[in-house]
Amino acid sequence: MPLVEPFVATLYRDHHTWLHRLLQRRLPCAETAADLVQDVFVRLLGRPALPAMDEPRAYLARIANGLAIDHRRRQAVERAWLETLAALPEAQAPSAEDSVLIIDALARVDALLDGLKPRVREVFLLSRLEGLSHPAIARQLQVSLSTVEKDMALALRHCYRVMLG
Amino acid sequence: MASTAGAPNTQADIPEPVLERAIAWAVTLNSGTASAADRAAFAEWLALAAVHRCAWQRIQAVEQEFAGIRPLGESAHRTLRGSTRRRRRGVLAGGLCSFVLLFFTLFLLPMPQLQQEYVTAAGERRTLDLPGGARVYLDGGTVLTVELGEAPTLRLRRGELFVDSGLAQAADKPRVWTADGVATPLGTRFTVTKRAAGTEIAVTEGDVLLATATGESLATARVGERWRLADGVAVAVANNGLRPGAWREGIIEADDAPLGEVLEALARHRRGWLHYDAEAAALRVSGVFRLDDADGALVVLEGTLPVRVERRTPWWVSVRHK
Numbered sequence: 001m002p003l004v005e006p007f008v009a010t011l012y013r014d015h016h017t018w019l020h021r022l023l024q025r026r027l028p029c030a031e032t033a034a035d036l037v038q039d040v041f042v043r044l045l046g047r048p049a050l051p052a053m054d055e056p057r058a059y060l061a062r063i064a065n066g067l068a069i070d071h072r073r074r075q076a077v078e079r080a081w082l083e084t085l086a087a088l089p090e091a092q093a094p095s096a097e098d099s100v101l102i103i104d105a106l107a108r109v110d111a112l113l114d115g116l117k118p119r120v121r122e123v124f125l126l127s128r129l130e131g132l133s134h135p136a137i138a139r140q141l142q143v144s145l146s147t148v149e150k151d152m153a154l155a156l157r158h159c160y161r162v163m164l165g
Numbered sequence: 166m167a168s169t170a171g172a173p174n175t176q177a178d179i180p181e182p183v184l185e186r187a188i189a190w191a192v193t194l195n196s197g198t199a200s201a202a203d204r205a206a207f208a209e210w211l212a213l214a215a216v217h218r219c220a221w222q223r224i225q226a227v228e229q230e231f232a233g234i235r236p237l238g239e240s241a242h243r244t245l246r247g248s249t250r251r252r253r254r255g256v257l258a259g260g261l262c263s264f265v266l267l268f269f270t271l272f273l274l275p276m277p278q279l280q281q282e283y284v285t286a287a288g289e290r291r292t293l294d295l296p297g298g299a300r301v302y303l304d305g306g307t308v309l310t311v312e313l314g315e316a317p318t319l320r321l322r323r324g325e326l327f328v329d330s331g332l333a334q335a336a337d338k339p340r341v342w343t344a345d346g347v348a349t350p351l352g353t354r355f356t357v358t359k360r361a362a363g364t365e366i367a368v369t370e371g372d373v374l375l376a377t378a379t380g381e382s383l384a385t386a387r388v389g390e391r392w393r394l395a396d397g398v399a400v401a402v403a404n405n406g407l408r409p410g411a412w413r414e415g416i417i418e419a420d421d422a423p424l425g426e427v428l429e430a431l432a433r434h435r436r437g438w439l440h441y442d443a444e445a446a447a448l449r450v451s452g453v454f455r456l457d458d459a460d461g462a463l464v465v466l467e468g469t470l471p472v473r474v475e476r477r478t479p480w481w482v483s484v485r486h487k
Contacts, residue, residue: 104242105230107232109231110248110321129231129234131238132197133362136197139344156227160184163230
């Protein structure tokens, strides 16, 4: 197993230009691509050990891909949050610090729910965010109570697998 | 991997049936309809084995992610709806689905209706004059959709309304719908409050007919009464000690009201999340509080009641019994 720091330095020297070009093709903003390249290597440095790599570029691309998906998700959440805030008067807006925390928390939840069917997601959010009872959710979405219960279990199982599985 | 039978510490250590049971408990206990017997059975299950407790802790770790944004309620929900829509839009634009999209746009989307959504922020109040002469007041933190069909239909998603239907002809009197049911006024002034646990209707003049969301008639609420509509039934409940609709005058008027009710009303007039514990909620309060200074009201309450107000951030305030 290679030592982390010198190995990451070698990876950086050999592949960072290539990785930057790859990310530039995937992201509209050059600055973001450069930031994400740094993030990929910072992430590698944070690991206790790295696997021996036959194809380092495939490995780097996989990490970069994950980060690019996270980045796009966070942007989508941020824009949606700003739209939600726009419906409130200015005096109600949270501070910049609060906003960063809120967007992070929302993006994490968004990632957890990724892959769920829209109805399952809606059922779960009506329960956990708006505090509706199962009968109220069943009425609002015009589905049966047993559908609500099944969706709820499905959502929990899904989130569990994503988080801890 | 080292572990003992009593203290599982990896995913693989929790047998699938135990995990399924823990999930089933989480579903039951959050259903809003769990009985005392359910809770007792759950406590028994939890006490039975360490692996049960471990599975339950794992599920709670998942729940914690959602609990963190729960104070944002509707705003968080809207945002998460918005973010999915955005990404889905991106996928459609890039893919070969434009034909499908066109089909949906032309044939499947509902026809636009004469409807308008009104949202008041915390501390904001608003008055709507409906065609036909009825007047509707929106308290802070309220989300209302108004549909102008044969009779005006109000759909209250959150918050509180005061409806003054006095001057309107019978056909123009607005019906108020929530997820819990529908209130139909008969020459009336009344408030409708949408809460997580149901809808409350308080009548200050005339009668209001209460029915389920499917139109099944339930009861008639009369002047001076307060009713709760939830889970398909209507129950008369004790007066909560607040003068209905006093917020139209910019005040909360409490007469031996539970502190929880006063705080719920205040919460609609300040930004952020106002949490309180059950012990504090049960304390009794009399007095008049100005809504344009909800934080001042909290200071007053802190000075007169055995409570401590913890201000973690302006968005996160807790009221606890001392």
